[in-house]
Amino acid sequence: MRLHEYQAKQVFADAGIPTPASQLAETVDEAVDAAEEIGYPVAIKAQVHVGGRGKAGGIKLVESKEEAREAAEDIIGMDLKGYHVSKVLVEEAVDFVNELYVGVTMDRNEGRPVAMVSTKGGVNIEEVAEEDPDAIAREHIDPAFGMHPFQARKVVYEAGVDRTVANDVASILTTLYQLWDDRDGADTEINPLMITADNEVIAADAVMNIDGDALFRQPEIAEMGEEAAEGDELEQKADEYGFDYVRLDGNVGIIGNGAGLVMTTLDLVDYYGGEPANFLDVGGGAKADRIANALDMVFSDDNVDSVVFNIFGGITRGDEVANGINQALEQFDEIPKPVTVRLAGTNAEEGMEILNEDLVTVEHTLEDAVQRAVEYAKEVEA
Amino acid sequence: MSVLVDEDTRVVVQGITGGEGKFHTEQMLEYGTNVVAGAVPGKGGQEVAGVPVYDTVQGAAREEDANAAVVFVPPAFAGDACFEALDADGLDLVVAITEGIPTQDMARVYRKLQETDTHLVGPNCPGVITPGVAKLGILPGNIFSEGNVGLVSRSGTLTYQVVDNLTNRGIGQSTAIGIGGDPIIGTDFIGALEQFEADPDTHAVVMCGEIGGEDEEEAARYIGEHMDTPVAGFIAGRTAPPGKRMGHAGAIVSGSGTGTAQSKITALEDNGVPVGDTPEEVADHVEDLL
Secondary structure (H helix, E strand, O other), X not given: OEOOHHHHHXXXXXXXXXXXXXXXXXXXXXXXXXXXXXXXXXXXEEOOOOOOOOOOOOEEEEOOHHHHHHHHHHHOOOEEOOEEOOOEEEEEOOOEEEEEEEEEEEEOOOOEEEEEEEOOOOOOHHHHHHHOHHHEEEEEOOOOOOOOHHHHHHHHHHOOOOHHHHXXXXXXXXXXXXXXXXXXXXXXXXXXXXXXXXXXXXXOOOEXXXXXXXXXXXXXXXXXXXXXXXXXXXXXXXXXXXXXXXXXXXXXXXXXXXXXXXXXXXXXXXXXXXXXXXXXXXXXXXXXXXXXXXXXXXXXXXXXXXXXXXXXXXXXXXXXXXXHHHHHHHOOOOOXXXXXXXXXXXXXXXXXXXXXXXXXXXXXXXXXXXXXXXXXXXXXXX | OOOOOOOOOEEEEEOOOOHHHHHHHHHHHXXXXXXXXXXXXXXXXXXXXXXXXXXXXXXXXXXXXXXXXXXXXOHHHHHHXXXXXXXXXXXXXXXXXXXXXXXXXXXXXXXXXXXXXXXXXXXXXXXXXXXXXEEEEOOOHHHOOEEEEEEEEOOHHHHHHHHHHHHHOOOXXXXXXXXXXXXXXXXXXXXXXXXXXXXXXXXXXXXXXXXOOOHHHHHHHHHHHHXXXXXXXXXXXXXXXXXXXXXXXXXXXXXXXXXXXXXXXXXXXXXXXXXXXXXXXXXXXXXXXX
């Protein structure tokens, strides 16, 4: 779960990391008032989870009240790479001489956290990692001990950070690690960490991704997360229903159980010449109402022309699934989109007998079911 | 022969008094697994499905001579449950079924694991089954059949699919290991492949991977350098967009394009592993390899 910049900055500031003066605004007038109070120049920054906000016109530097108004009018309400901008952060523009990168993340290949520092801040760090991996100094942290103070100093010096600010940067990195550890961080990073002509060190941006599985013990963060929730209507609906759901561009709707099998079903739709519209995992042990909710989700996607159901029952029972499909479809006078069903595993035979073949097409193998659903989608398209 | 699980495996079920724990204990018993004890704090002295319950894993292991544990404990407490199992004397194998354990908890468990000789399988996995002998976890026993193909997979239902394709052709399995879909897991692909390589009765291995991380790439290199047993592969998530988590916590292609299906498929093929485009094709490859 990712916090917005303004939220992450608040968390950082509360922990003692220096951040520029800033105010959150939801209207043009609020933004202008904030700019006047902070004093020019200020940056007006869209609060959406989009990489490259600046290039896309979501961040503007302004020098006067008129410019502030114009920029706020442009940004508030704009569509930024598919995301609606409803909030902006109005922030003191920092006059910097250098930009660093500092971050803490979980290195899944090593199974332990890693602290990273680079003097190539202010640009996409993943690009730096690819083009010039030596420009990033890394220090793995033993989770049994946490980050030792020497490790923070070591990685800062290894990165080649100027000696005059090295202690301050190490101290900020130590705080960042502590936040990562205390708040169940997935990734936390400051990019750029700005160095001013007076050798002040200021966090000009703030990224905080929190482990979604740990929200039960991070109530404050969970609350911020609700405020930060964005995404399209269907993705929010999926959250309500408690489905793992990802929307794609195609027209074959996919419902299945288990992440690997659902991914495989998507891949097969593609393999047989169709285009997957979504990933939807109903999870283990799904009962009839959950199946009906899943169908409702996929039917409400306008892009979907045909639906394939692929259930391999372990703890999920084929008869339960079949009943769910029947119940959901019996509500319609006319089935909105053709549904192809393939059941295997626990109680699959019973399930296939229960399924009402006036409402659905039943196929016996995964390959056949996917090909049938792709055919239906093509017929609708044509 | 088989790996990890055999007729001498004696299981303690952590969380046996919960709904899932109880149901799957019954299923495991029905399959013939020696479930010898349960462990639930505060529930010592009770019985579930005829199995005695102890307050601690240590107590259960000592009194019932258990050598393996299965964890069905809710996510908030499952990290601690794994520690308890790793700490208990006499356990060679811990299988963690629980999905949704905080990653930082697992990082600590993983750290502890480096200090022990115990195998941890999972978390967020369907478990381990040696067909006809015993199963530890939630895998549906009826789709498996006895034979000589080892199977290792990050996903539960995808495992069932591939096993179904094999069983339908009369190709049985030695042992199937679901290693789990989390970013940090105990036994990785290489850990499972090492087991199969050392087992004389495993004549071929199927490896089902998915997007995210670099475990499959590392496994591919291991296969190329160290394995005589032939391996066939399958990789799920070819159509997954970058930056989106596809169900499993670990199944994500990073923004910079690491962890893609293509990178894994290429790595496997470069090391002589045929990769199927469909589960049925995987079964074709296995037939050719045997």
